[in-house]
Amino acid sequence: MERRFIIIDGSSLMYRAFFALPLLTSSEGIYTNAIMGFSNMLGKILTDYKPELIAVAFDKSRKTFRTDMYEAYKGQRAKTPDELKSQIPLLQEFLAALGIAFIEKDNYEADDIIGTLAKKSASEGYEVLIVTGDKDALQLIEPQVKVMLTRRGIMDMQIFDEEAFKEKYAGLEPKKLIDIKALMGDSSDNIPGVPGIGEKTALKLLTQLGDLENLLDNIDEVSGKKLKEKLEENKDLARLSYKLATIFCDVDVNFVPDEYKIAPDILKLQAFCDKYELKTVLNRMKKIFADEFKSDSEEELTLDFSANEMPQYQILNIDNIDEFKNDIKVQGKCSILMQTEGKVPDVNIKLMAICVSDKIGILKDDFALVNDILADENIIKNVYDVKSFYHAGLNLAGKINDVLLMAYLLEPAKRSYEMNVIRQIAEVEETTDYEQLKDEEKIAYDIQHLDEICKTLQEKLKDMQMDKLYQDIEFPLAKMLSDMEMVGIYINEAKLDEMNAQMNSELNLLEQDIYGLAGEMFNINSPKQLGEILFVKLGLPALKKTKTGYSTNAEVLENLIYAHPIISKILDYRLLNKLKTTYLDGLKALINPTTKRIHTTFNQTVTETGRLSSSEPNLQNIPVRTAEGKKIRSLFEPGEGYDQILSADYSQIELRIMAHMSEDKHFLEAFRNNQDIHQATAAQVFNVPIDEVTPQMRSRAKAVNFGIIYGISPFGLAKNLHISPKEAGEYIDNYLRECSGVKQFMEKIVQQAHEKGYVTTLFGRRRYLPAIKSRNFTQRSLAERMAMNTPIQGTAADIIKIAMNRASDAIKKAGLKSRILLQVHDELVLEVVDKEIEQVSEILREAMQNTAKLKVPLTIDINYGKNWAEAK
DNA sequence: TACGTCACG
DNA sequence: ACGTACGTGACGTAC
CATH class of the missing domain: 1.10.10 (Arc Repressor Mutant, subunit A)
Structure with missing residues (x-):
């Protein structure tokens, strides 16, 4: 048996637990949320690690509460320090009952006790795991000592060993965390650090010169005059900070294993x-x-187990699977759930559950045993997240009911669609404390009611006339998305590296220029520090405020561009820094080492309008508008065996949908005659012949057209056009007078939202807008704009989804090698081989243009080139 | 965690 | 008097 010792930082975890859960009280009025959260965490650690020894350390001073946190706490009444402190005796009582050692020492913090125990036990051969919410503890990492940090909330944990630490901190040893803190300081721990040095600079200096002492001895070698001065001036402060940041590992506690055994x-x-x-x-x-x-x-x-209604299940294997399969064939349907591990395209099944009638079976390894059931087209299957089945390489046939997609269509506003949320949407009651279950129990619990959930969701979809939306659009799309994700897109890594080096040197130059112009070093990435420099030190006029201070966004800075030479440098710095951090660094980190391609995730259940979203990385917001940005786009190239990147994008799809829905005669006519829509709108609203429309008139009309799609308001338009709200209001009035069909449509849709509480797309997708009845002007106005925008944006989303299904089927049927890689809302991106270009274009035209029979034609533009930037 | 900022449609 | 253009995701800072 492994000799494992777990040391828990009671102070920091109580604190985390306190915030992670809503304030709970017993009927006697005693607060219990921190102890509840703590025990959940403790339970998980005991189950997962089965330690031989365990100890909980606590700050004797108990000054474990920062006022800033609870003041900022939103969503309910602020929690108070007393409410946390009152739970500390409960924790002691709880630990005493469990026979877990609770250690505190006068004048020492929990960290010091933990450090001491870790050191002593490790030297006696124990594997030590420190559990804490405080990053400081990372300095204690050694070959035999690991640190488990809580991230968001308390149940989400991440283990750091030496390797993980180095990855996070530029290759530095865990001990160097002290040096880092000595330089950058830590406001929450009252460690001053060297003013003006943040994490970025601290890491750079330490990578260059090793440790703090060596750095202070060799300040000459540091680049940058200001930086040198700062270090020179603050030597003592740095040394003091070093002392403060060091965890004291020599507390007077003995390590006696017997004292830490659980009893x-x-x-x-x-x-x-x-x-x-x-x-x-x-x-x-x-x-x-x-x-x-x-x-x-x-x-x-x-007694205990009767309290929970846990399902009974059996572990399936070669010997008992046949009886199970027989039942399934007789029933003609079953439910299947699984847990996977790994990332696309390397996804493996971890656990699978299968349920027929009231029989539940769990498969732990030989998942191929049920392949024939999955592939049997006569068996209906209830599943959760069908896309993950495709990712795992499973071949699914027959009618598939994906409760995830169904739940999303029914209630698209949910933040997540975990099984407990879906149970709630299906109004199936939870009969146990779900969060307390182990993986295997959870999956068994989830699957036992899946058929019932499915039936309810199907009925609801049918009642709301969204069953076709599921069957014809969302379900087939899942397969299509899975294919796109698994194929990925090739990115030229060598070019990326080159561009990164180039941008780094440009950024360094800009940084130095900015420091020179400002007369001091500061963190350009901090809006707070930047605001201080621009509006206090340099005395530039502060044009706009945010709720926390001065606004420094691009719009504000552009207005100040002639006021001071530093402004344009900052704008350039921002642009380059954004491109480097988000795109170059971000994309490089996500290149799959095996495929050399980038595999994004297309989220099918995120947006409230029905659009897709893309994440890790987001490939729907790759730059295109600036010249610098296009360089990033040019990194996306056809992969091996392919010749071109081809892009097919809908022309003005949202305005065409608006024309269709509103039946406004001017819009219908303009689109039917294939006119430039913004020019035609300008002619109409400014009452001039079409060939006398000036570029300015066109661009104003364009802005108003956009405004219409977003749900028009004088204020929004005014801001966009840099005119007064009054003038903007006149534009709008004029527009709506000329385009009376649009006006009637917008009024009708808002009225419908009021009456029914929701709006729908052309294909019946629904979005609820409860705020439309709000007495709060702001909230109600927002809901009204959503009412106007959602049918348009959502219909466009429906149309391209159908087009994707059709295009993918047609390409498959034609046996082509070319393939669809990305969807960017109104655009499909493919990699193609030269000899298929014509045929692919034909397929895309047919699939995309004839998706919906609208009162105006839908047209697409097709372009291709050697990379994505050239496919325009 | 919340906010500001900025990339896209 | 109120105070916003619609829909997303990622990064960095500060709390």
């Missing part, structure tokens, strides 16, 4: 949980310590 006392635990009404905590702990408790009190244990 739970069932009666005490029961009394504790009864007193504070922590039933789920008791159940969880009983399950974990089932063996210990069995000998003591058999009865308690049976």
